[in-house]
Amino acid sequence: MxxxxxxxxxxxxxxxxxxxxxxxxxxxxxxxxxxxxxxxxxxxxxxxxxxxxxxxxxxxxxxxxxxxxxxxxxxxxxxxxxxxxxxxxxxxxxxxxxxxxxxxxxxxxxxxxxxxxxxxxxxxxxxxxxxxxxxxxxxxxxxxxxxxxxxxxxxxxxxxxxxxxxxxxxxxxxxxxxxxxxxxxxxxxxxxxxxxxxxEKAPVALRMMKLAVNTGANVDLESALTIEATSYDGVFATQDRKEGMAARVENRKPNYEGR
The missing domain is CATH 3.90.226.10 (2-enoyl-CoA Hydratase; Chain A, domain 1)
Incomplete structure (x- = not known):
């Protein structure tokens, strides 16, 4: 456009x-x-x-x-x-x-x-x-x-x-x-x-972080904690999470692919 x-x-x-x-x-x-x-x-x-x-x-x-x-x-x-x-x-x-x-x-x-x-x-x-x-x-x-x-x-x-x-x-x-x-x-x-x-940050984690903060701000605490937990579980299943933890253990810079 x-x-x-x-x-x-x-x-x-x-x-x-x-x-x-x-x-x-x-x-x-x-x-x-x-x-x-x-x-x-x-x-x-x-x-x-x-x-x-x-x-x-x-x-x-x-x-x-x-x-x-x-x-x-x-x-x-x-x-x-x-x-x-x-x-x-x-x-x-x-x-x-x-x-x-x-x-x-x-x-x-x-x-x-x-x-x-x-x-x-x-x-x-x-x-x-x-x-x-x-x-x-x-x-x-x-x-x-x-x-x-x-x-x-x-x-x-x-x-x-x-x-x-x-x-x-x-x-x-x-x-x-x-x-x-x-x-x-x-x-x-x-x-x-x-x-x-x-x-340079993990894009899926950033996306879910933003979702958790924005959505959690508009609900009660228990609901917000549920949103956070669901977001965390989703991020934990990503390839980027594995790469981030592996990079920390191996003392190197992570290479995130948004997956």
Whole structure:
């Protein structure tokens, strides 16, 4: 598929996806649909083991949704867009490969929601985060109210949602919204370095680890432990498990094949 608003490059088993939609890399129906389609392609590509998502330029990761598209929508139109949005975010969140957000500037509204869908988040020192929807008379509609409270707890989540104020990268790090803050020039290389490290891990184990964490977060503890046990048993039956243990005993680097 040809992409108008996404740029994708693959090197060393890492796919780097850049959202390119000036100004601000804002999200609209086509961008969401392109993200969903590209994620499906990368998920099926055996040469890709990890994915980095970033925005074009140094000013914005994603500065939010395209209000020009939304302003005249009726209720049915908004319901359709919300479903497209949810499909795109869920695809990233549940992808069977790790996804890292390289947040290179503003992450507002839908951009903040997009970052929260990724497994890991690295921010440049100039990154900013906000849910400004309350100032527009609406609320986040792409999972923001739910994913942010899982990340920071209800109290801080309500502070961010109710006031709609902007926080900087350091505050986001203190709140554990992002895993690391780096200089602007080091952002993409750091994210790719993390992704390349993940490509060396057993892919089935990573896939099942992600499944256990994501699914377990939404159920009671006993159910979560059952999910973990089932995932563990499945991984234990793989050839990669045998290779990993053999490599440890033989004091060598494992050669995982995803089987």
């Amino acid at each position: 040809n992409y108008e608003f996404l740029i994708c490059s693959i090197e060393n088993k890492v796919a780097t996806v850049t959202i390119s939609h000036s100004p601000g890399n804002k999200l609209n129906t086509q961008v969401y649909q392109e993200i969903t389609q590209l994620m499906e392609e990368l998920e099926a590509d055996e040469n890709v083991k990890a994915i980095v998502i970033t925005g074009e330029g140094e000013e914005a990761f994603v500065a939010g949704a395209d209000i020009n598209e939304m302003i005249d929508l009726d209720t049915v139109g908004m319901m359709d867009l919300t479903q497209i949005t949810r499909t795109s975010y869920s695809k990233i969140e549940n992808l069977n490969k790790p996804v890292i957000a390289a947040i290179n500037g503003e992450a507002r509204g839908g951009g903040f929601e997009l970052a929260l869908c990724c497994d890991l988040r690295i921010a440049s020192e100039n990154a900013q985060f906000a849910f400004p929807e309350i100032n527009l008379g609406v609320i986040p509609g792409g999972g923001g109210t739910q994913r942010i409270q899982k990340a920071v707890g209800q109290g801080i989540a309500k502070e961010l949602l109710y006031f709609g104020e902007t926080i900087d990268a350091e505050r986001a790090y203190q709140l554990q919204i992002v895993n690391k803050v780096v200089g602007k020039k080091e952002l993409l290389s750091t994210a790719i370095e993390w992704a390349e490290k993940l490509t």
